[in-house]
Amino acid sequence: MNLILIPIVLPIASALALLFISERTKYLKELLAIGAAVVSLLAAANIFLQPPPDLTLRWLGSWLAFSLHADNLSAFLLLAVSLFSAAISVYSFSTPNKGPAKWFFFNLLMTQGFAAGAALSDNLVAMLFFWEGLLVFLYTFIALSQDNHAARRTAMKAFLINGVTDLCLLVGITITAYIAGTASMSEISRDKLTLDYGWSMFAYVLLMIGAVSKAGAFPFHTWIPDAATDSSASFMAYVPAAIDKLLGIYFLARASVYLFSLNGTMQLVLMSLGAVTILVAVMMAFVQKDYKRLLSYHAVSQTGYMILGIGTLNPIGIAGGLFHMINHATYKSCLFMTAGSVERQAGTTDLSRLGGLFRAMPVTGVCFLIAAAAISGIAPLNGFFSKELVYKGTLDTGYTVFFLAAELGSFLTLASFLKLGHSVFFGDCPEGLKDAKEAPFSMLLPMTALAAICVAFGFGAELPLNWLVVPSLAGMNIPNPTMSGFHLDKLYFVSLIVILAAVINHILGLAAGGGKASKASDHIHYAPVLKETYALAERRAFDIYELGMDKAVPAVSRLLFKADRFFDWVIDTAPSSMAGFLGGTASRFHNGSYPLYMALTIAGAVIYILLAGGLK
Amino acid sequence: MDLSIKMLITAVAVPVFGAFLIPFAARISTAARNAFAVLLGLFTFVAAASLASTVLGGQTADFTLNFPRGFDLILHADLLSVFMASVSAFVSAVILIYSLDYISHYDNQTEYYAMVVLFLGSMMGLVFSANLLWMYVFWEMTGFASWRLVGFFRSDRDVAKANKTILVTVFGALCMLLGIIMVYFDHGTLDLRMLHGQAISYAAAAFILAGILSKSATLPFSTWLPDAGVAPSTVTSLLHAAVLVKIGVYAYARIFGVTFAAPDAFSNTVLYLAGASALVSAGAALIDTDIKRIIAYSTVSQIAFIFLGLASGNKTAFVGALLYILMHSVAKGGLFLCAGIIEQNTHTKDINKMGGLFASMPVTGTAFALCSLSVMGIPPFGGFFSKFLVFSGAAQNGNLAVLLMFLAGAVMTLLYLVRLFYKIFLGEPAGHGSPKEGSVTMVASVMALALIGLALGALIYYPSAYAELLTNTLGVNLQ
DSSP states (O other), X not given: OOGGGHHHHHHHHHHHHHTTSOTTOSSXXXXXXXXXXXXXXXXXXXXXXXXXXXXXXXXXXXXXXXXXXXXXXXXXXXXXXXXXXXXXXXXXXXXSSSSOHHHHHXXXXXXXXXXXXXXXXXXXXXXXXXXXXXXXXXXHHHHTTSSSHHHHHHHHHHHHHHHHHHHHHHHHHHHHHHHHTOOBHHHXXXXXXXXXXXXXXXXXXXXXXXXXXXXXXXXXXXXXXXXXXXXXXXXXXXXXXXXXXXXXXXXHHIIIIIIEEOOHHHHHHHHHHHHXXXXXXXXXXXXXXXXXXXXXXXXXXXXXXXXXXXXXXXXXXXXXXXXXXXXXXXXXXXXXXXXXXXXXXXXXXXXXXXXXXXXXXXXXXXXXXXXXXXXXXXTTSXXXXXXXXXXXXXXXXXXXXXHHHHHHHHHHHHHHHHHHHHHHHXXXXXXXXXXXXXXOHHHHHXXXXXXXXXXXXXXXXXXXIIIIIHHXXXXXXXXXXXXXXXXXXXXXXXHHHHHHHHHXXXXXXXXXXXXXXXXXXHHHHTSTTHHHHHHHHHTTTTOHHHHIIIIIHHHHHHHHHXXXXXXXXXXXXXXXXXXXXHHHXXXXXXXXXXXXXXXXXXXXXXXXXXXXXXXX | OOHHHHHHHHHHHHHHHHHHHHHHHHHHOHHXXXXXXXXXXXXXXXHHHHHHHHHHTTOOEEEEEOOGGGOOEEEEEOHXXXXXXXXXXXXXXXXXXXXXXXXXXXXXXXXXXXXXXXXXXXXXXXXXXXXXXXXXXXXXXHHHHHHHHHTOSOSHHHHHHHHHHHHHHHHHHHHHHHHHHHHHHHHSOOBHHHHTTOBOOHHHHHHHHHHHHHHTTOTTSOTHHHHHHHSSOHHHHHIIIIIIHHHHHHHHIIIXXXXXXXXXXXXXXXXHHHHHHHHHHHHHHHHOOBHHHHHHHHHHHHHHHHHHHHHSOSXXXXXXXXXXXXHHHHHHHHHHXXXXXXXXXXXXXXXXXOOOTTTTOXXXXXXXXXXXXXXXXXXXXXXXXXXXXXXHHHHHHTOHHHHHHHHHHXXXXXXXXXXXXXXXIISOOOSOOOOOOOOHHHHHHHHHHHHHHHHHHHTTHHHHHHHHHHHHHHOOSOO
C-alpha cells in the first residue's frame, strides 16, 4: 500500500471503528483517536520528508482518475492538518462540553481524513469530493456538541453557508476543468489559465468564493462567532481555527497563482476582500464580552491578512500569506485551547465574571500570553514575521491604503488582546474563582506544544520559511522571495508605534470603564455612530445568512410557489372549469324540445355547407 | 431459444400476467398473496438484472411477436433498457417488501398488490419495448395502474386527485400518440432500432415531449405529482416519485438520446423548461408544509436535473443523467419510505406538528439524513457524482443562463431539505406525544436504501463505467 493513503484511510477507518465501541467504555475511544491521529502525523512527516510516488486509482468512468500527489505545498498542508489533529485529539482527552465522546472523536477523525484527502488530491474533482464531504462532519460536529436548539440552529447555519459556497466551488471546478481540458491541477499549472474572457473569469470567481468561504472570510464568516458560543472550545480550536483556514488558504493560493494567472483587477478584488475582512471582523472582536466569541472574530480577521498576502500576487506577499496561515492556525488553536481550559476550570467564558486567573493557572496563562503576543504581531514571535511579509508584499504593490488598513487591524487586535488578557488572567479574582486550579496535563501538553511552536517559528523564522514556505512556492513555480530574518527597518518601528498606541488605548479604556478590564472597549463600543452600527450588527442586520433566510428566501419561494399555483391553474382549474362551462352550456340545449333540435340541425347543416364552399 | 431471450420475456410476462393471479393467491391466504407479490417483484428484478451480463458483453437480446402493418411487439434488451429495468424493478421490490407492514392496516390490499405488480410489469414492458406503439400501450397501462393506486382510498378527495393524475398524464400521452403517428408517416416504421440516427421533425418531437413532460411531472405539467402524493398511501406516492416519473425521463433518453438526433433548438427549449421546473418546484417545496408534498416537489425539481443532463448534448452530461436516475431512485425512495414511517407513527403529515422526532426515531432520522445528503449531492454519497457530472455537462454545453438556473436550483435543494430535516427531527416538539420507531421491516428497508446510497458513492467506478459504456455505444449526436 502506498504510504500516501495512510493519512486519509487510517483516520476514516478508525472513525468507523469508533462507531462500534460502546459509549460506556472509558478511555478506549480517546486512545483509539489519539493513536490514529499520532500515527497519521508520523506518516505525514514521512511523506513530507520523502515524497512517495503519486497514487492513481480508477474512479469516475474513464475520464476521471482519482489521483493523489504530494508536492511541497500539499505535503506541508498535510503535515499541518495532521499536527493539529494530533494536538486536538490529545487536548480533547479530558475536555468537557464536547458532546458524546464517541461522536466527537468520530467527527474529529472523519474531518482529519477528509481534510488530508483534500490536501493531497491533485485532481480538482477528488479535492472537491473531500472538501465538500467535510460539510457532513461540520454539521454533526456542531449539532452534537451541545444538546440544545441553539447548537442545532448554528449547525444548520454553518452547513448552509458552506454548502452554498461549496456548490459555487463545484460549478467553478466544472468550468475550470472544461476550459483547461483536464481536472488535474499539476497539468493545468503547466499552461495556466488567464482571465481574458468571461467564462474563465466566472470560473475563477467561483473557485475564490469556495476558498475564502472555507477560510471564513467576510461575508461568509457569520457562522463562526455563533459556533463559538454554541459548540465546544475543542471544535473551535480544530475546525474554524485550524482545518478550515488551512484548506481555504491552501486552495486560494492554488487557484490564484497555480491554476490561474490573475490580472490587476482581480488583485485589487482580493486585496480589498482581505482588508475588509481584517477590519470588519476586528472591529467586532474588539467589543466582544465572551472569551470564545472574541477569539472567533479574530479567527475571521486574521484570514484577511492571508487573503491580503496572497492577493498581492508577489512572492513576498504570497510567502507571507502561507506563513501566516500556519502561524495563525498555531496560535489561534492554542488560544482556543486556553479558552477551553479556562472554561473547564472556571465554569464560564464571560469576561465580566473572570479575572486574576494567572496565579491559579500559570501554564495556561503563559501559553495565552505567548499566543496573544504572537497574534498581535509582537516581535520576535511568529505572527510578527508573517505579518511583516504581508505588509512588505502589500507595500510592494503600491497600494498603501491596504497597508494602512492592515496596520489599523493590528492595532485593534492588540487592543482587544490587552482587554482579553487583562480581564481573564489579571485584575481582581472574583469570589467564586478563588479556588480554581490548573487544567489537567492532557490539556496543557498540546497547548504548551503549540505555544512552543509560536516561539520557535518566531526566533527561528528562517527554519519554517526555508523548510515549509519557500519549497511550497518553488513547487508552484514562484521565484524565491529573498527573505532575510529579523531586521530593524521601518516596518519594525511601525509595529512599535502600533504597540504603543494599543497600550495607550487600553489605559484610556480602563479609565473610561471605571478600571474594569472587561469594559476597556466601551469607549469605542459606545462612541457616536459606532454605537448604532454595533447595535445593528448585534441584531445580525449585516449577516447575509440571516438576511437571506429571513427576507430573500421566503420572498423568492413565495413568488415561485405562486408560479407553481399558476401552472396548476392552467392544467387543472382552467380545463375543469372550461369543461364544466361547455358541458353546462351544451346541456341547456338538450331540453327535450323537438323544434329546438330541428332548428339546431338545420343551422348546423347550413354552417357546414357554407364552410364547405357553398352550393355549386 | 437463447437464455437471455427467455429472461427478457420473463421479465415482462411474469409481472404482467402474475398481477392477474394475485387475486387467486389471495383466495388461498393473505400470507400466500403477500409472498407471491414479493416473489413476483424479486423475480422480475433478478430477471432484469441477469440480462446485464448479456448487454455488458456487447450483445443485445431481441424477441419479436409479429403483428400486421409493422406494429410488432418487439422486446429489446440493450444497455439502456437493462439499466432502467433493473433500477425500477429494484425499487419496486423494496416497496413491495416495505408494503408488507405498511399496507397491512388498510382495506383493499389485494387490489393494491395486483396494481403494484401490474405497474411493475407495464414498466418492464415499456422499458423493453423497441416499438413506439407498444411503448405507448404500456405507457397507458402504467397510467391505469397509477390511477387505481392514487385513488386507493375511496374518499372524494382521493378520487379527484386520482382523476387529475390520469387526466394530465393521458392528455400528454395522447399528444405523444400524435407524435408517434407523425413519426410513422415520416419514416414508415415505429421500430426504434431502425429509426436509430434518423432526424425527427419539430412537430413530432414537440408532441412526444408533451407526453414525456406530463409523465415526468415537469413544468408545465408538474402539479399532479404533489397532489398524487397527498393520496393516503406513502407507498403509492413513492411508486410515483421514484419509479413512474422516471418513465418520461427514460422515454426522453430512449427517443431523443439514443434514437433520434434531437435538433439543438429543441434541446435548448427542454433545458429552459427544466430549469424553470427546478426552480418553481424547489420554491414550492420551501413553502409547503405537508411532508409528502415537499418530497414530491423535490422529485419534480430533481427530475429537472436529469433532463438537464439528457438535453445538454454531451457525453459527460448524459452519463451524469443516467447516474442521476440511479441515485435519485434510491435516495428518494428512502425519503418517501421514511415519510411513511413518520406519518404512520405521528398520524400527521404536517411538518409544523412534528419536531424533535430524532429522539424517538433515531434510525429513521439517520436514514432520512443520509438519503437527504445523497439528494443534495454531498460527498461521499452517490448523489455527489451524478450532480457533479450533470453540472460538468451543463458547463460544457456553455449556456450560462441554464447553468445559473440550476445552480440556484441546487442551492434551493439544500435549503428545503435542511429545513425539512430540521422541522421534522430537530425543531421544538409540537405536542405529538411520543411516537415509536417504525417496525423492523420498515426501518430495515429505509436503512438499506440509505446505505446503498453510501455504497454507490464508494463504488462509483462500476455504475459510472456502465453508464459510460452505454453512452459510448448507444448515444446519438453527443459530443
